[in-house]
Amino acid sequence: MFCYQCEQTNKSQACTTMGVCGKKADVAALQDLTVYALKGLAQVASAGREAGVVDPAVGPFMVAAMFSTLTNVNFDPQRFQVQLNELVAKREALKIAIKAKNPGVSFPAGPADFQPAVSLEDLVKQGEGQAIPDHRDPNPDIESLKQTCIYGIKGVAAYADHAYILGQQDDAVYAYIEKALSESLTTDKDLGFWVNMAMECGQANLKAMELLDAANTGAYGHPTPVSVPLGHRKNKCILVSGHDLHDLYNLLQATEGKGIDIYTHGEMLPCHGYPKLKEFKHFYGHFGTAWQNQQREFAEFPGAILMTTNCIQKPAATYMDHIFTTGLVGWPGATHVPNGDFSAVIEKALAMPGFTDDLDKGAVLTGFARNAVLGVADKVIDAVKSGAIKHFFLVAGCDGAKPGRNYYTEFVEKLPQDTVVLTLACGKFRFFDKQLGDIDGIPRLLDVGQCNDAYSAIQIAVALAGAFNCGVNDLPLSMVLSWYEQKAVAILLTLLSLGIKNIRLGPTLPAFLTPNVLNFLVEQFNIMPISTPDEDIKAILGSAA
Template sequence: MFCNQCEQTAKGMACTKIGVCGKTEDVAALQDLLTYSVQGLSVVAVEARKNGIVDNDINRFTAEAVFSCLTNVDFDPRRFETLINKAVELREALKEKVKAAGGSTAFDAAAANFTPADSLDGLIAQGMELDFMNSLDENEDLRSLKQITVYGIRGLAAYADHAAILGQEDDSVFEYIHDTLAEFTKGGQSLEQLVGITLKCGEVNLKAMELLDAGNTGTYGHPTPTEVPLGAKAGKAIVVTGHDLKDLDLLLQQTEGKGINIYTHGEMLPCHAYPELKKYDHFYGHFGTAWQNQAKEFPEFPGAILFTTNCIQKPKDSYKDNVFTTGLVGWPDVTHIGEDKDFTPVIERALALPGFPEDTDKGSVLTGFARNTVLGVADKVIEGVKSKAIRHFFLVGGCDGAKPGRNYYTEFVEQVPEDCMILTLACGKFRFFDKKLGDIGGIPRLLDVGQCNDAYSAIQIAVALANAFDCGVNDLPLSMILSWYEQKAVVILLTLFSLGIKDIRLGPSLPAFITPNVLDVLVENFDCKPIAETPAEDLKTILG
């Protein structure tokens, strides 16, 4: 086992026995083998496109399979067995289509001719022998860039899948994934070529996030500022975690009139701001904080728990029977809701559990400051800057995690001067999301832009402000203080790089898969740097 794709990887180097996420050696081997199988499928997909063949089922499968390998998504070996076999079945069927179209089916890449073992144990052995990440390139710097890209593609696949679920697709996104995974079956790329491929991942991800934004807002309306209760309402309950708006919508539809209140957890918090979701009377409030606290928080939840898209941890026995997964999320021996999205088992479990015995008041938080809302008060923001009422903007967001050092972000927000505004998004905000920071000219100082999936909104806000001041984004009084954990954060960082955005501070530690030489390239071109030891140091550097 060799896995260094998340920020909490063992000893800051790599997990080699068991993942800090709970991933076993067997699951790690199956994820490597699935990635390798999708590489083989990609080789054939590239040839198919040359012959005018674009298969949407293969596009969708590619996104789902690659997304399944992202941290904290799927831990169920049997589901990986199914995905690996399906990748090979689709590959061979596509070869026949290519042959019929007059294309070549003589592929040199071993991945394009790989035969999977006929048992789960055999597949695990194949994956272990593969040692996928270390086999990408003998040169450590070239391997580093390929790893950054593969991890970025996992984040890109996640956004592409989220968007496709809502009917938003663009073949150029899938074409990039296929082209790049196929390219990595070869050797001989230069450092400069690989830097270009890596930045292209960020560029393509901007398109994927634009599609996702269109899917979310086109289906559920533009978010509006919304107060979300942090307490409970007496009655039966279901909490939904993950990221998927459509799963939440379907659950709200199926629970209407059943006497069950629906709560969000983690990155589902911003869902309360969408008009077509908050119209449900039984969509009540938010429970708990970020993904890494679920083992502390879920034993206290007296209802059913539904995981969508990702961020699952090993469920404790005290609440395991209350847990359900859907979509790409999987854990062995946990009930999975299939493609029919019939949430009856979740509903029945919620009705069988006690629910909350009484109303509780734990205050509230404000969400819903996506691009449409913020740009709607752009004139006030611009006037605030011109009058010096607003000195600086900070985007403080990204992934949360359990590793020490993340209190930096809480302390940073607490120490930001009162004439500065803070935009935030993703689960990193749970370090400070409930702080009451007041307002500047009637605009809250702390603006929750949404999920990590809503990074497009933050980018559009920055671009609009730059246009208003007739300057580049790098010339704005704006600083980005980002935390990372998994591969969605990696691809968002690549997107920012592809846009030429500089002077980003990243923490709590730099990625283990970036070598010193590659880091030098990033520092030289983008002035990317680690966060300082204390927020005070960074604030002094930024504000003077």
């Protein structure tokens, strides 16, 4: 086992016996094998494009399979076995279609002709031969950029999969993924090529986030500001965690009139801002904080729990019998329910005690996506021009359990009263319930949404730059980001591909970045690690002044 795709990797180097995330060596091997097999499918799909043969089912399958290898998604070995067999079947069917049009075509040896073992034990052995150390590029800097692209693709795949489920897709996203995975097998490309591939990954992610934004807002309306209770009320209950709005909507429909309240957890909090979701009277409040606290928080929840996308941790025995997974999420021993069929979840919720009292724990605001913020753009612009707002901070990204993340809480708490904080993703749970007040009626803390809503934040920044007739880098705006998994890598590549500079990143830098690649990022984009809240605030506002 060798895995360094997330921020919490062992000793900031690599997990080699068991993942800090809870991933066992057999699952790591099956994930490595899945990526290897996907490279082979990408080779065949790329050859198909050259021959004018594109199977419309391949792109959506690739992003779903790639998404399943992202941190904290699927820990179930048997489901990887099923997926690998399906992958090879799709690849061979595509080969037949290509050869029918171009009989003389040939496919490279290696992943393009990989055949999965019959038994799960032998499949794991095949995967053990695909660990990163066995296939590194001779040039460590190129290897670093290859892995950066692969991890970025995992993030792109997550957003593209969500968008596809709601009917939005773009073949250009699939074409990039096929190209990048195919090229990762080569050793004849120079550093400049891989820098460009990383920037292309950022652009592909921008398109995927745009698609998902269109999918979510098209189906459920544009988010509007809303106050979300943090307490609970007496009733049966279901807790929904992850990111998937489609699953939440289906669950809300299925539970209507059944005497069950629906609560959000983690990155589902911003769902309360969508008009079509707010219509359900039993969509009540938010319970808990970020993903890394779920073992404690889920144990306290007196109803059924549904995990819709990545972020699952090893379920504790105290709630194993009432946690359910759906979609790509899997954990051995946890009940997996078919997409859209939540009857087992509802049955369990009705059998459990639910909340037996009413509890007021205050509320938090969410729903400040681009339409909501740009709807009061004139007021924001006037506040900047008058000096009431001196600076904007985007304090956003992933939360996690490793020490050092209190930096983000302290950073926000110490910001001057004439600054505004935009936030998104689960990193906000370090400070989401802080009462920061407002500036001329504009809340100082604006929750833009989930991690994919970085698209909204980008659109807000672009609109403000247009209003002030300057570039985004010239705005009184600073980005202080936290990362954990591969969606954060994809978003960072998007920001860099847009030419955005001076980003502060923490709590630690990715282990897969070599010193030379890191130096390139510093020289080209002035990307920098976080230091201390006091030092960083002084450096930012001092230079702004």
